[in-house]
Structures are given as structure tokens and as C-alpha cells.
Amino acid sequence: MPKIVIGLKEGISIEETPGGGVELKSAYIAQTLSKTTPGTVKALLMLAAGGSTQEELEDMARAEDWFLSNLPQYIEQLARLGFLTWSVLEDGQSLARLVVIGQGFNFHLSEIGSDQRFVLSRFAYSRCLNQKTVLETPLQPVRLELDGWLGMALWGLLSRPATYPELCAAIPGADSAIVKLLLQLFAAAGMIQPADEAEGGIPEDRDVVxxxxEFHDLLFHTRTRDGRQDQPLGATFRFWPGIEPLPACKPSMQGELIELAKPNLEHLIEEDYPFTLVLEERHSIRDYAPEAITLQQIGEFLYRAxxxxxxxxxxxxxxxxxxxxARPYPGGGACHELEIYLTVGECRGLDRGLYHYDPLGHSLTKLCSENRCTGLILKQAEGSAAKQCQAQVVINLTARFPRLSWKYNSIAYALMLKDVGALYQTMYLVATAMDLAPCALGAGHADWLCQAAGLNYLAESPVGEFLLGSKRI
Incomplete structure (x- = not known):
């Protein structure tokens, strides 16, 4: 007979405390349950040894003469701490297992009516993890592990609203009792929602917030913050010493080398605009002076920024x-994974084409002359700026992704985006102090720059775009 079994997650230790309580420990959290009885300890050991059904726990509670009313409280408390799992078992074999991977989860098993239609949440997704198909959603701190074909078949069928009898009929040889339990587990995990055509779709579609x-935004948000995921987070150096870290500076690229001018910093300290004035005057400018920006200005700008x-x-x-x-702008862990490329449309002293900036040697390397890809980059930048200007210089920011992911778990891409923002602000302030016209862009095309510069998309590709030109004085 199929059943749902409650168990403790792997890696949870149970220790009795001197005061008569029980302490449960995971890798990240410890919790003491006070005023426990021998029956409580026995129940916890049962959960750790393979699990028990709710009914078995209740029967034991009566036999051990401990307060039955405490059982739901303990189960809820352990679930919210992320210590529990719920498995659908058939003849001792797991068909699906719900694992709590964060804190604050409230498990609730709903009844499944024969006329109730269910459909997948638009936030639910599947992937391969540890040689298993798992279902996850950023809406709940849980993971659903599928061990058998039936759960995968349901996952495929639930892309359209269907009732419990319709699902049973669509899967030849499926045990209706197992289908029902799997649906209940899917619903408890937030993977499916009841579809109500009379009220208009499913509950998440009626939630204005x-x-x-969007799916990818919410997933990114939850997977790069602590609380709703169970992966290591922060500086773990997981690839040390097996993989060498990337160097602080990207090796010089092949092409014509162009030395850049360096400003006199002592003079700038004396003569530059006051910081508060620069900060207050900073804004996006998309209207350029008749004469284009100069190579001298490009050199000073890049040196200062x-x-x-x-x-x-x-x-x-x-x-x-x-x-x-160390650079003028901050970078996560001083990794400074960002690279700067210039797509030049018009610059006095510099030909049209694509250039790479060497921040150590303070020079430009010409990668290619004007071509289809550079033209498309310039055209798209102008479109992003609402076609208010003819692009003079597009600063393309790329990221050497392994530079961050070698050190950080879970937060590498989030840190990179913060670094882009920090560099954007630095470039805005420097451009303002130099009486240039700056404008950060919201998005850009990744493949055009990769094709023009010969970059491996997965190793280094664009993450930001910034327009720079001459300012009308």
C-alpha cells in the first residue's frame, strides 16, 4: 500500500541535552527542543532511521503516553527549520521525496477532489542533480526528488490543467492511489496549483505582486541569497588546488598596440571639480557636441576609471x-573580473573598430576594423539610448566568469553584477568631472562582441554597455 513517510534529512544529528531537551544539528543550524519526553526522543530516532507515517507517530505517541497534542507542533517546528523530508513509498521503494532546503516551510497535505484541475506553476522547473531528476521552485524552500517514472510522467502531463481521474487515465497501468499521493506531494511543494477557470487561472496569476x-529574476534572487536554498554560499574556494585561478589581469590580446595618455594626478587633485559638484551634476547625456571625443580624453578617462x-x-x-x-573602482574579493572593450564609431585620433583595454599597461589593442558586428553593436547602443545620438564610443564590459566562480559559491554572478554597477558609477563620475557625456545602457547583445573579439561565450562575454561621447558645453 503506498504511503507518505516523514523522515529527518541526511546529516541531522540528535543529541540529548543535560536539561532534558534534545538538540538537533545540521551543517548550518542547531535547534534545541525543550521539555521533551522519552517518547519524543524515540520518535526523532524513528524519523532518522528511515521515517514513519503520521499515523505511526500518533500510534506511538499514545503508546508511549506523551502528549499527542505536541506532535503536530514538533513536526511543524522541524519543517520550518528545514530538517524534514516527506517521501511517497511503494513496497519500501521511494517514488518521490520532498526535501526542505531552507527555513520557514509549512508543510500541508491537501485533499485531492476528483473534479479539481491542477496545472504546473510557471515558476516550477526540473533539472538533473546528483544523478536524479529534481523539481524546484523559487516560491518555496523545497526540492522534489523524483525516483520513478510515474512522477516524471505526471510532470509532463501537468503542463496543461488536468483532473486526478484524467491523469490516471492518461498513464496506462498507473496505480490511482500512487497518482493521488504524488499529486498531493506536488501541491505541498508548490510545484502545481489548482486551476479555477471560473476565477481566472491559478492563484499565482491573480497575485499582483x-x-x-519573471521566472529567471525570481530564481536568480532566491538562489543568490541565503534562506531558500541549501547550496554553499560565499567564498568556498571549491576548485582549489585542482584548478589554477585566472590571473588578476587578462593576458595581452593580439593586435596593433596603441599607447594611451596618462593624466597628471597631482594637477587633477588641485584643479578637478569638487566631489559634491560632480556627484550632483552626474546624469546620463545622449546629446553630443559636433566634434567627437578624442583619443587623449579616452586615455585620461580609462586611466582615472x-x-x-x-x-x-x-x-x-x-x-x-x-x-x-587594486583599481579605482571596487570589485568583489579584489577579483576584478571585468574587462573593457571599446567599439568606436567616431573618435578623433582613433579609427573605427573594436579595441581591448589593457588596464595594467594602460594601452589599447586593436582587435578588428569596422565590420558587421561592430556596426550592429553601435546601432543597438543607439537604439538603447532611444536614438537620441549617433554613438561615438560604446564601452563593452565583459566578465571573465571563472575569476569569480573559482572562489565563490552561489553568489558569483550576483557579485559580478554589483561590480558592473560599481564600475558604471565610477565611469559616470569620471566622465562628469571631465565634461564628457556618459550614459549607461540597460542591455546589449552578447554574441556580436564575442564574434568580433573571438571570445568564448562561456568563459568571457558581455555583461554591460556604456556610451561615452563629447559633451555640449
């Missing part, structure tokens, strides 16, 4: 696991 979220000021060598014995650099 939820409707404003993005040059390498110094290199700190790696020294693992002293905790410096990788080579790092």
Missing part, C-alpha cells in the same frame, strides 16, 4: 589564495 516577477594601480601576488600560505589587483 507575483505577476510582476579603470587602470590597475597595483598587483598583490598570490600567497596561499598566508591566506592570499589568488593574485589580486
Amino acid at each position: 507575483l505577476r510582476l516577477w 579603470a587602470r590597475v594601480k597595483g598587483i598583490r601576488p598570490a600567497d596561499p600560505e598566508r591566506g592570499a589564495m589568488y593574485e589580486a589587483s
Whole structure:
């Protein structure tokens, strides 16, 4: 007979405390249950040893003469701490298992009516993890592991609203009792929702706040913050020492080398606009002066905004696991994974084409002359700027992704986006101080730059675009 069994997650330890309580520990959290009885301890050990049904726990509670009213409270408390699992078993074999991977989850098993239609949540998705098909959703801190073909068949059928009898009829040889339990587990995990055509769709479609979220945005938000996921988060150095970290600066690219001018910093300290004035005057400018920006201005701008000021060598014995650099803008872990490319449409002293900036040598390397890809980059930048200008210089920011992912778990891409924002602001302030016209863009095409520069999309590709030109004075 199929059944749903409650169990403790793997890696949870149980220890009795001197005061008569019980302490449960996971890798990330410890919780003490006070005023426990021998029956409570026995129930916890049963959960750890393979699990029990709710009915079996209640029977034991009566036999052990401990307060039955405490059982739901303990189950709810353990679920909210992320300590429990719920499995659909048939003849001792697991068909699906709901694992709590965060805190605050409230498990509720709903009845399944024969005329109730269910459909997949638009936030639910499947992937392969640890040689299993798993279902996840950013709406709940849970993971649903599918061990048998029946759960996968249901997952495929539920892309359209269907009732419990319709699902049973669509799967030849399916045990209706198992289908019902799997549906209940799917619903408890938030993977499916009741479809009500009379009220208009499913509950999440009627939630105004939820409707404003796109799937990838909400998934990214939950998977790069603590609380609703169970992956390591932060600096773990998971690839050390098996994979060497990328160097602080990208090796020089092949092409014509163009030395850039360096400003006199001592003079700028004396003569530059006051910081508050620069901060207050900073804004996006999409209207350029008749004469284009100059190579001299490009050199000063890049020197002030993005040059390498110094290199700190790696020294693992002293905790410096990788080579790092200091630059005018901040970078997560001093990794400085961002690279700068210039797509030039018009610049006095510089031909049209694509260039790579070397922040250590403070020079440009010409990668290619004007071509189809550079033309498309310029045209798209103009479109992003509402066609209010003819692009002079598009600063393309790329990320050497392994530079961050070598060190960080879960947050590498989120850190990279923060670094883009920090560099954007630095470039805005420098451009304002230099009386140039800056404008950050909201999006750009990744493949055009990769094709023009010969980049591996997965190793390094665009993550930001910034227009720079001459300012009308």
C-alpha cells in the first residue's frame, strides 16, 4: 500500500541535552527542543532511521503516553527549520521525496477532489542533480526528488490543467492511489496549483505582486541569497588546488598596440571639480557636441576609471589564495573580473573598430576594423539610448566568469553584477568631472562582441554597455 513517510534529512544529528531537551544539528543550524519526553526522543530516532507515517507517530505517541497534542507542533517546528523530508513509498521503494532546503516551510497535505484541475506553476522547473531528476521552485524552500517514472510522467502531463481521474487515465497501468499521493506531494511543494477557470487561472496569476516577477529574476534572487536554498554560499574556494585561478589581469590580446595618455594626478587633485559638484551634476547625456571625443580624453578617462594601480601576488600560505589587483573602482574579493572593450564609431585620433583595454599597461589593442558586428553593436547602443545620438564610443564590459566562480559559491554572478554597477558609477563620475557625456545602457547583445573579439561565450562575454561621447558645453 503506498504511503507518505516523514523522515529527518541526511546529516541531522540528535543529541540529548543535560536539561532534558534534545538538540538537533545540521551543517548550518542547531535547534534545541525543550521539555521533551522519552517518547519524543524515540520518535526523532524513528524519523532518522528511515521515517514513519503520521499515523505511526500518533500510534506511538499514545503508546508511549506523551502528549499527542505536541506532535503536530514538533513536526511543524522541524519543517520550518528545514530538517524534514516527506517521501511517497511503494513496497519500501521511494517514488518521490520532498526535501526542505531552507527555513520557514509549512508543510500541508491537501485533499485531492476528483473534479479539481491542477496545472504546473510557471515558476516550477526540473533539472538533473546528483544523478536524479529534481523539481524546484523559487516560491518555496523545497526540492522534489523524483525516483520513478510515474512522477516524471505526471510532470509532463501537468503542463496543461488536468483532473486526478484524467491523469490516471492518461498513464496506462498507473496505480490511482500512487497518482493521488504524488499529486498531493506536488501541491505541498508548490510545484502545481489548482486551476479555477471560473476565477481566472491559478492563484499565482491573480497575485499582483507575483505577476510582476519573471521566472529567471525570481530564481536568480532566491538562489543568490541565503534562506531558500541549501547550496554553499560565499567564498568556498571549491576548485582549489585542482584548478589554477585566472590571473588578476587578462593576458595581452593580439593586435596593433596603441599607447594611451596618462593624466597628471597631482594637477587633477588641485584643479578637478569638487566631489559634491560632480556627484550632483552626474546624469546620463545622449546629446553630443559636433566634434567627437578624442583619443587623449579616452586615455585620461580609462586611466582615472579603470587602470590597475597595483598587483598583490598570490600567497596561499598566508591566506592570499589568488593574485589580486587594486583599481579605482571596487570589485568583489579584489577579483576584478571585468574587462573593457571599446567599439568606436567616431573618435578623433582613433579609427573605427573594436579595441581591448589593457588596464595594467594602460594601452589599447586593436582587435578588428569596422565590420558587421561592430556596426550592429553601435546601432543597438543607439537604439538603447532611444536614438537620441549617433554613438561615438560604446564601452563593452565583459566578465571573465571563472575569476569569480573559482572562489565563490552561489553568489558569483550576483557579485559580478554589483561590480558592473560599481564600475558604471565610477565611469559616470569620471566622465562628469571631465565634461564628457556618459550614459549607461540597460542591455546589449552578447554574441556580436564575442564574434568580433573571438571570445568564448562561456568563459568571457558581455555583461554591460556604456556610451561615452563629447559633451555640449
